[in-house]
Every structure is written in C-alpha cells, then in structure tokens.
Amino acid sequence: MVRLLDDDELARHPDPAAVLQSWLDSPATGDILSRSEIYRAVVKSRHRTPEHLLQIPAHEILSPSQPEVALKILLDRCGRSTDRWAALAAAMTFEYDEEKITFGDVLDSLGSAPASTQNSHW
Helix, strand or coil: CCCCCCHHHHHCCCCHHHHHHHHHHCCCCCCCCCHHHHHHHHHHCCCCCHHHHHHCEHHHHCCCCCHHHHHHHHHHHHCCCHHHHHHHHHHCCCCCCCCCCEHHHHHHCCCCCCCCCCCCCC
C-alpha cells in the first residue's frame, strides 16, 4: 500500500527520490489513492527528478494545474525551434490513451537533443 509523504517527511528519508520512484512503480492503488493523486504528489515534490517526470502520463504534466513544470521543460526542449514547437502541437492533437503516453514519449517525439544549449535540471 502506498502512503504519500509530504516533502518534509521525504527529506528525513535517506533516499527521497527512491521513495518517489516506489510510488510510480506501485501497482494500481484501488480506492484509497488514485494514480492521479500519486502523479500529482510526485510532480509537486521538490525531491522529484527529471527521470520521474518522464514516466508520468503526459496529460498529468501538461495539465493546467502544473503549468510551470511543463513550461520550463518545453522551453528548454523546444527553444526557438519552430519545428519542435510544431511537433509538440502535432503530438498534442491526436487522441491517445492517457495512461500509455508518458511525458517522456512526448518529449522524445520532439527530437533527441534539447534546443537549448544550457543543461538544466527540471
């Protein structure tokens, strides 16, 4: 059973990132916690890593409730490349099974190298 911790509780753990990963790896949670609640907790955590975000369904990262997370990553990835912004628009217009298309899948569809020359840690 998954028990969500706040960031202060996670900070007391020897490896907060591993705890977040265990949440993402957990099987379906049933009635107690929804997958969306787990995803939102990971996205909001200051202990999240870029690798965590890549595993989360795209609709959870691109939701209106987390615009600052997606915006920073997309600006880093697309930069001034109109081709990458067009690819993002195309990726966002098709119908998909929300649980199967991860944010990492969306970013991979934009090309392999970030458009920005800086190396950021989201």
